[in-house]
Amino acid sequence: MRSQVRWKLCWENELQLGDHVELTEFFRKTYGPTGVFNAQPFEGSRSWAGARPELRAIAYDSNGVAAHMGCLRRFIKVDGVDLLVAELGLYGVRPDLEGLGIAHSIRFMIPTLQELGVPFAFGTVRHALQKHIERFGRHSQLTVLSGIRVRSTLPDARLDKPPIRIEDALVIVLTLARSMSDWPTGNFIDRNGPEL
Template sequence: MTGTPSTQWQLAWETHLGPEDHEVVGGLLACSYAPTTTVFAPGHSWAGARPELRVLGWQRRELVAHAGVIRRFLRSPAGPLLVGDVGLVAVHPGHQGGGLGGALMAEVRRALTELAVPHGFLTCGPELRPFYERSGWVALTGTDLCSIGIDHRVEHDRRNGMVLPVLATMDSWPAGPLERNGQEI
């Protein structure tokens, strides 16, 4: 673990998490997403696809920040795009407003770099775009996205994708519609 004076950061592979870990992560996610969803079942720390890597932020043995990452290919007219698909981004409501979200996104960037992906990718509503843009993410507002939601339904014509240049530049990101042929995290 490394970190700032008050937050210790950990990268945890999914296969290294035990049932107790999933309870702790699931608790944070349920608390953080409570106003919008109740999809986190007891003992589950995922809603759709399970991440392969977790970014965990701890303060005094309390989990206060989390993001999940999975490498996958998106389909584009130019061919397959390898991305680090990011989801389940959460900061405990009692710890918001002090820069922890920005620190979490810096750790996500570090994780994506270690995974050697050209770009990070995530989806979010328009109200969250400014948060991600402050961390270097670029909104794909004019790009259609076909995706499989956490409810297993195929969603067409979404325009909520965001890209983070990691080992490549935005100039290498192709124009045109995208397909995420796997369930979102």
């Protein structure tokens, strides 16, 4: 049985305080089971973990927020080559809806990504999500890259931690205005900021 959801696209400045509070609760419940540390950034009305998105796709059902995807246009460097992308992140599906196909309905966001005038959408996910992402990508122009190190800054400068983090995550590339052959070759991506 698929849950009936309606997707809404919201620019960040369109969200009200109540929207942020509702999203914060959604992220704590969605990310909490993957580790307490993953839910920590979502305190009070903070509905983002690292970089703040400029555009959000939010799915609602009769129980509130059902799913979420954030988007932020930025330049990254792939082995030193500047590349404009729409970074995708803050992805989540409410735990009671996992496995019902909600994630596939995020495809409605592709026309909006194309309107943003970026050649690629880009994101990173942990290796545990590889099969999920590959299933999702079967019917789209999505490529999963492994063996790539990604450097990001921490969201906040702290005295007890280095200012950057380098991780070996799966890199997701969705072609929008160019083909995958135009994606620069390389095994190091510099995000030049905190991840979304």
